Amino acid sequence: MEPSSDSESIDFSAELQSQTHTILSSNDNSPMEILFSHFFNTNNNYSSQQHSNSLTFFQCCKKHHPDLLFIKLIFLLRCSPTASTRANAARAILFLKPSHLWPKLKPMAQTHLKAHLIQYLKEESSLHVIRLASFVTAETVSAMYNSNNCHQQQWPEIFSFILSSLASSDDKFLEVALLILSALPKRCRLMLSDHIRSLHGYLLTTLCSTNPDVKTASFSAVLSLVCLFYDPALFHELLRAMMVGVFALLHGYEGSYFPKAFKELINLVSEAPSMLKPYMSDMVLDVLQIAESSGLSKGTHCLAFELVMAMAGLKECESVFVKLDFHVMIRVFMVLMNMLMCVEEDKKRDSELKSEKSQEESEVDVYKFGMKCLNQLCVTLGGSKVVPVAYHVLQNCMDSLEWKLRHAGITMLGVIAKQFSDEMVLSENFLTEVVTKVLKSFQDSHVQVRLAAFNFMETPSNFVQVAHILYHHTLMHAFVIAIDNGHNDKVKELASSAMLFFLKNTLPESLTLYKNSDAVMTKLLSLLQGKGSAKQRSLVLSAFNLVAQQCHEIGHRHCANYLPILLEACNDKNSEIKEEAIRGIRFYAEFGTPQFKPFVNRILSELSILIQAQNHSLTRNAKEYDIAVSALGRICEFHRDSIDGSRIVPFWLSLLPLKDDLIEAKVMHEQLCLMDLLGAGNQNLVKIIEVFLEEDGEFDATVRLLLSDHKVTGTNPGNSLSVCEIRLCTSNLHKTLLSVSIVNWAAFFFLLYEFLYIFLTQVIEKGDKLASTQTVQQINNLLRKFGRIIPRSGLDTILLSLNAQQRELLLPLVSS
Incomplete structure (x- = not known):
């Protein structure tokens, strides 16, 4: 404190x-x-x-x-x-x-x-x-x-006391003198420079002491006084005595003395790297001797290897590591592989083992430390040094009967693939060897190895990308087999995830050129119809959706069998499954395939139920809602002949804009602009009127009155116009649009403008998240178009109805 x-x-x-x-x-x-x-x-x-x-x-x-x-x-x-x-x-x-x-x-x-x-x-x-x-x-x-x-x-007396204590044979005085020396500030240490030879002899003696307290105190003293021993011969003798002393503490006394002394040795690396540089190769060998000893704890292995990491982290020492013998580097990496073998087999077993571990062991996360060391060494050594070593180590690991070593080998691959993909690809036989080993691991006898293999195939690296391209057919087939044959839900999920990652990074042409693509899609369909975990039924849906989206030809061929599965999945309790199901429907609606038509009414019913349920839910799933609205929009655009547009289109428009699923929002808002509400020559004007006729009874009467002024008479009782009759009078209406009394039309355009204005402001306030720059420009163009169509008197009526902010937004558009 x-x-x-x-x-x-x-x-x-x-x-x-x-x-x-x-x-x-x-x-x-x-x-x-x-x-x-x-x-x-x-x-x-x-x-x-x-x-x-x-x-x-x-x-x-x-x-x-x-x-x-x-x-x-x-x-x-x-x-x-x-x-x-x-x-x-x-x-x-x-x-x-x-x-x-x-x-x-x-x-x-x-x-x-x-x-x-x-x-x-x-x-x-x-x-x-x-x-x-x-x-x-x-x-x-x-x-x-x-x-x-x-x-x-x-205070010359204190320095005399220190020197006389070091010259004594009393362990108490020796330890006191060494502790004072270790804690002296640098300014005071320099006052001992006239006694370098004597101090050197005293430290050599105390480093060889049979008293572990004296020995460990001497380590601290050497670190404190190292600046005095600039003579290489003096420093060399002290360093070798420290290394001998470390081994003596390791094997001759209880373990508590070794960590303290060894940490001082690690501190020495940071304190005097230039003085240690000539001896670092030998120090690495000394560390390996400790780290490879099976009679020592994993915690001791990690502490010893910290010395290697201390050297690897220093710029002055990089050349030393690069020049290490190839076989020494293999030994270094095998030590790391042994650390990576400390992986949990399962949570229950891990908790049981932890309760049996010593205090020292439980404080060390050996696996995490091994990963840290592996990453650091890769940075220090570079690809030209690491890749050949890793290739050799991989053979030892992947052919081992010990599953933890096979797991460690795949873990190592993931680390070096992120940093040295190009070197791995260009190294002779490396790519082929890795793919062969990984494919074999897909069917490994141990679950953890299979999981590691699938995780590796999701590594965002050039190496994995090249493997995807060159071994496309083999990998796709292997993924499907792994998903189908697995008995472990986690394995199936990770296999599905790896396949999805593979498909996302595969060119559509590669999928089209594949000979067994239909067989694979059929297999995916069977997986969707079988029993699997919710996560696996979501990933497989994503995979099928992705293939169908990228390769329309393949998607068309399986539409009739896939749509019933999607409709059933729309009612699943799992939100991820429902989202993917709705997304699949959206894709197929966009394809415009004739096989979609028989399912339209059922699909509309499901989408309507989903949307209404979300509107009335206290815990609304915003993403699910947005995808459903997007799917409905696709049906409005691509299947207009199969739906009642006068009822569905207004319902869809009332659900816009989308705000939560940013991807769907951008696509949907662009679609709205591309649909062009007015159309060439305002040919869609009556359809827009139909929207308001359906939604606003008062406006319905206004339009009927307007149309009757132009001698358009309906055949229905009460002079009410049917949709067909409104369409019949479209051409005559266009001829007289600009000459009629503007008041009623102003009300209509105001309502239409109000919709666009709300849409525009809600989209723009999100920046580029809900709509692209192009989409926003298209919305602006629509407003300009209305400005050209509406006579000035009508515009004045609309402007008077708006607030200051709305007028500020509209005026530049209509004036241009």
Whole structure:
């Protein structure tokens, strides 16, 4: 926990200031011990208020009595009979920062404390406490030599103590000296430059110590002092001693010592990469020796390999890895394959295994670490180095009897295919070998391997794209067999997904040229009629839809058998299946195939039910609704002769614009413009009138009155015109359109304009999401067309009916 950075700005009461002074000045240590217990207590039941109060106490002391506080803590550290109190005193000093407290002491107090600290280091018997005190000493040295007061920047006695301790055979003094060295700031380390030879000899000795605490402390000290050992001969001896020491810790003591020492070795790579460069090849071999040892835990393997990754991540070391022997690189990749073998077989089994793992093991996600390492090495080595190695490793993995190794091989392929597709394609036999292995894996005896193979075939890489093109027929056949023969729903789903990915990236010509395309489509139909998971019935629908959309000829041939399946799927409980079913209907409506006609009425009924259900649902599926409206629009455009347009078209128009499925929205809104509501010579004008006749009874009377003024008489009772009779009078109506009283027509055009205006503004406000730039321009052109048709007096009537924003939008269009 860090002390409050703004404690200097906090105002403390006079009562608290007085209380803190009394406690710090008292010979009674019990109040401080109570404060320690409140502040450092890790018991879950301790009071957060007590912790807060003790923190406030220390902050007040630090601001108003820093000298008394430091002296009190040093006194407790040296003189308290209880080890826990001495440890807590050291922890409090580290928490409050010696660099903040030391400058506040008077010179006399500083002189006394320096002497007391050195004497204390010689006398303390508790290893736990003296380790904390070693860091207190190092931070005090740092505070002293960072001070602006030149009289304070001298403590030669501490350096004499360090050197004499290193020369002793007492493990306690050796460890204390090494810990102080490891924590010294750089400025202070340089003061030891006159003792390089002596320090070198002491470190070589401590690195070979039989005491694991001394040995691990020496690792930290070497890292701290490495800047002093610029002589290659001196550094080489230290490095080899560290590597020997690591192996000794690994095999000679309990595992807890090895990680600490090895992490210091990893830190050394970042600290002195240029000094380590000549030795990195040998260090890789040392790491492999650890990582390949079957007697060590996976966690230890990962920790050892972190040294390789530390080197691989440095620019200075890239050339070292590129020059590694081919067989060494194979060993490196096989270590990674062993990590990738740590894949879950299933959730239940994984949870059982985790409960049996050691604490060290459970903290390491070995598979994730292996993937990270594989990606990093690929970046460091480049394709020319990785691809030949991967080709060799692939043989070892895919021919293994161990399913986890086969799975690891396919996983490796996915990683390198994303980065080195071109090198893989150009490498001799690599493409053929991979496709052969992957196709074999489609029928592997283990589910996880089959899943990995299908996942690989969905890798967005040039390598997979080339495989799709060159092995089109073989892959398509293999996908269908895998879907049909699988007994695992997950396998069927991933096989279906891989096939869909394949079809999406296949040219229509390739599908047309395929000899067994009808057999494949028949097989897909049988899969749709069989029992499978909802996800598999959705993916297969998508695949069939895609083929039918891209290859109309194939789609036409299977229309009669496919449409009943689509209609049945429209009632499925799964939303994805319903969406794909409606999308399939939309495709077939657009084809205009004669086989669609017998199904029109049933399709209209299903679409109407879906749309109405969505309109009245509290949890509306916006995508499903938009696709259904889009399908209805296709029927209005391509099957007008099979429907009652006077009823269906107005219903469809009332559902626009689409806002949720952006793909369908763009297509549908473009279709609306292309349908051209008025038509050449305004020939569709009466059809538009029919729309309003169906929707607005009041306007119906207005139009009948208008038509009667032009001597158009209906035969129905009450002078009501039928649709056929309105069509008969179309030519006469066009001749007299511009000469009639404009009031009634203004009402009609206003309603029509209102529809277009609402449509236009709702589409435009979404930018280019709901309509393309071309579609928006077409809508603008329609408004301009109305502006040319309506006489000026009619326009004035319309403009007066609009608000300011609407007029601002319309005026530029009608004026042009």
